[in-house]
Amino acid sequence: MSSEPSSSAGTGRRPGRLSRDLIAETTLEIIDEQGVGAASMRAIASRLGVEAMSLYKHFSTRDVLLDAVVDRIVQELDQDPEVHRDATDGWRDYLARLARGVRRYALAHPHAFPLVTTRPAEAPWVNPPLRSLAWIESMLSTLSSEGFDDDEVLFAYRSFNSFLLGYLLMESGAHTLRDPQEGDGSFAPSGSNDPVPGGLSPTRTDEEAAEIADAETTAEKIDPQDDIEVADYPTIHRLAAGLAEDHFGEEFDRALDEMLDGIAGRLA
Amino acid sequence: MSSEPSSSAGTGRRPGRLSRDLIAETTLEIIDEQGVGAASMRAIASRLGVEAMSLYKHFSTRDVLLDAVVDRIVQELDQDPEVHRDATDGWRDYLARLARGVRRYALAHPHAFPLVTTRPAEAPWVNPPLRSLAWIESMLSTLSSEGFDDDEVLFAYRSFNSFLLGYLLMESGAHTLRDPQEGDGSFAPSGSNDPVPGGLSPTRTDEEAAEIADAETTAEKIDPQDDIEVADYPTIHRLAAGLAEDHFGEEFDRALDEMLDGIAGRLA
DNA sequence: GTCGGTTGGCTTACGGCGTAAGCCCTACTA
DNA sequence: TAGTAGGGCTTACGCCGTAAGCCAACCGAC
Numbered sequence: 086m087s088s089e090p091s092s093s094a095g096t097g098r099r100p101g102r103l104s105r106d107l108i109a110e111t112t113l114e115i116i117d118e119q120g121v122g123a124a125s126m127r128a129i130a131s132r133l134g135v136e137a138m139s140l141y142k143h144f145s146t147r148d149v150l151l152d153a154v155v156d157r158i159v160q161e162l163d164q165d166p167e168v169h170r171d172a173t174d175g176w177r178d179y180l181a182r183l184a185r186g187v188r189r190y191a192l193a194h195p196h197a198f199p200l201v202t203t204r205p206a207e208a209p210w211v212n213p214p215l216r217s218l219a220w221i222e223s224m225l226s227t228l229s230s231e232g233f234d235d236d237e238v239l240f241a242y243r244s245f246n247s248f249l250l251g252y253l254l255m256e257s258g259a260h261t262l263r264d265p266q267e268g269d270g271s272f273a274p275s276g277s278n279d280p281v282p283g284g285l286s287p288t289r290t291d292e293e294a295a296e297i298a299d300a301e302t303t304a305e306k307i308d309p310q311d312d313i314e315v316a317d318y319p320t321i322h323r324l325a326a327g328l329a330e331d332h333f334g335e336e337f338d339r340a341l342d343e344m345l346d347g348i349a350g351r352l353a
Numbered sequence: 354m355s356s357e358p359s360s361s362a363g364t365g366r367r368p369g370r371l372s373r374d375l376i377a378e379t380t381l382e383i384i385d386e387q388g389v390g391a392a393s394m395r396a397i398a399s400r401l402g403v404e405a406m407s408l409y410k411h412f413s414t415r416d417v418l419l420d421a422v423v424d425r426i427v428q429e430l431d432q433d434p435e436v437h438r439d440a441t442d443g444w445r446d447y448l449a450r451l452a453r454g455v456r457r458y459a460l461a462h463p464h465a466f467p468l469v470t471t472r473p474a475e476a477p478w479v480n481p482p483l484r485s486l487a488w489i490e491s492m493l494s495t496l497s498s499e500g501f502d503d504d505e506v507l508f509a510y511r512s513f514n515s516f517l518l519g520y521l522l523m524e525s526g527a528h529t530l531r532d533p534q535e536g537d538g539s540f541a542p543s544g545s546n547d548p549v550p551g552g553l554s555p556t557r558t559d560e561e562a563a564e565i566a567d568a569e570t571t572a573e574k575i576d577p578q579d580d581i582e583v584a585d586y587p588t589i590h591r592l593a594a595g596l597a598e599d600h601f602g603e604e605f606d607r608a609l610d611e612m613l614d615g616i617a618g619r620l621a
Numbered sequence: 622g623t624c625g626g627t628t629g630g631c632t633t634a635c636g637g638c639g640t641a642a643g644c645c646c647t648a649c650t651a
Numbered sequence: 652t653a654g655t656a657g658g659g660c661t662t663a664c665g666c667c668g669t670a671a672g673c674c675a676a677c678c679g680a681c
Contacts, residue, residue, distance in 0.1 A: 136661080142657080
């Protein structure tokens with residue numbers, strides 16, 4: 086008696102409430118808020134006020150659903166007014182706009198970005214972070230029509246992908262840290278010959294791999310840089326402040342420019 | 354009566370058989386063969402001839418075990434004779450050797466590499482693919498002693514990380530594809546407005562995110578490039594052969610060189 | 622030699638997961 | 652108005668990570 090906004094009475098079972106889009110959107114919400122691991126079929130269904138098995142009427146498998154979430158993220162490029170579908174202002178402008186669009190969606194969904202980057206592709210050249218045949222086609226044909234020969238197109242494609250992949254994974258990774266936990270804040274030595282005293286180590290964080298801690302409220306407690314053994318890692322300690330600083334914004338544009346220079350330099 | 358090499362009889366329960374190292378090594382074996390998702394506590398234990406709960410005497414949690422696996426991979430750098438711990442032949446040689454060492458371990462463990470790249474870090478600057486305080490210290494202090502000022506060290510550190518991350522994720526991703534499945538080989542349109550007919554879609558592949566199909570024997574069946582709608586993606590179709598080609602080896606060295614040029618160009 | 626403690630296995634059990642199978646109400650179509 | 656298909660629900664299975672506790676084998680002290 087309280088919640089049905091639309092037509093006839095409705096026992097709460099009205100068909101058609103669910104749809105692929107609605108499910109994928111809700112899943113993305115959960116991932117953004119609590120990480121990939123929290124997006125279980127039961128959790129997604131429950132947020133939709135529905136039983137888990139109902140989702141299977143729309144997605145044959147959780148993997149397929151996650152693929153749809155990835156698609157949904159990538160498709161944010163279609164809505165991005167800054168991103169152009171063709172090179173009206175030259176290939177450089179086209180690629181720069183595309184790159185900034187990708188960065189925008191990567192930063193909008195830091196918990197989901199590892200999904201975009203690591204989910205296995207259907208073919209070896211359907212690369213993250215584009216991951217959509219339509220956008221790949223757009224990029225290849227645009228460069229082609231800008232006078233790139235085939236080798237140059239392929240070189241640009243691979244440069245573009247690996248640059249964005251690396252930069253954005255680094256940047257989004259820096260924002261989604263492991264849960265720092267309460268008690269001892271010491272790190273595992275990890276690099277050298279570690280005898281490992283006992284069972285000191287972090288806690289939960291993720292499940293399979295790309296799952297990332299909730300973080301939400303972290304970001305302050307991470308700085309006790311005196312936790313690190315100063316004697317063992319003097320340079321890290323000296324540069325700690327610089328390492329923690331976030332120049333990603335400015336540096337991205339500069340690095341992007343250099344990557345584009347590299348492409349330009351390869352043109353005949 | 355058959356398998357005990359060492360001391361007294363042994364009912365098969367002799368303590369000390371298990372160790373952190375042995376467990377981590379076995380886990381890495383399973384991951385290399387069958388992907389991260391296959392490395393369940395029960396599966397690992399069973400390969401060791403032991404019950405799952407016994408592993409918890411050595412690792413408090415599966416996550417901690419996976420961290421140890423990542424450490425183990427990164428520590429392959431320590432054994433790599435091509436990688437030097439200091440810049441006896443200059444910083445360029447040092448970084449190039451380090452980069453090639455990282456590439457070596459990335460390609461040696463393509464199923465595990467996404468784990469290295471996406472596992473949340475303890476601090477925002479403990480970046481993949483180095484992920485070890487000892488190696489980070491080594492790199493920072495080496496560059497420092499080579500005359501880099503602090504800003505230059507940090508710039509080099511970030512360039513190095515993001516370059517390797519992007520390039521190697523692209524390369525290892527190209528080798529670990531989704532299971533192509535038997536029946537219809539058509540892709541999901543994914544990019545444009547896809548109405549999506551029914552439930553056609555791939556099968557199993559992964560679990561959380563970084564899990565990747567077993568692949569082992571794939572790599573042949575991936576080429577039916579006529580599956581792609583030629584009309585919709587003419588440029589992809591035209592470039593399909595080039596896209597499928599693998600120049601990663603040569604291109605890595607060239608791209609690495611350019612990245613190092615970029616660092617050199619930033620020096621005062 | 623015996624004996625207590627510690628170590629490193631094992632057993633049991635719980636709740637959550639993805640999902641196969643099948644039911645049944647509702648809404649649309651003829 | 653009957654028939655049908657779609658979209659929910661229920662039940663159940665086998666796997667997962669792991670908490671709790673048990674017990675044999677070893678080890679150092681007497």
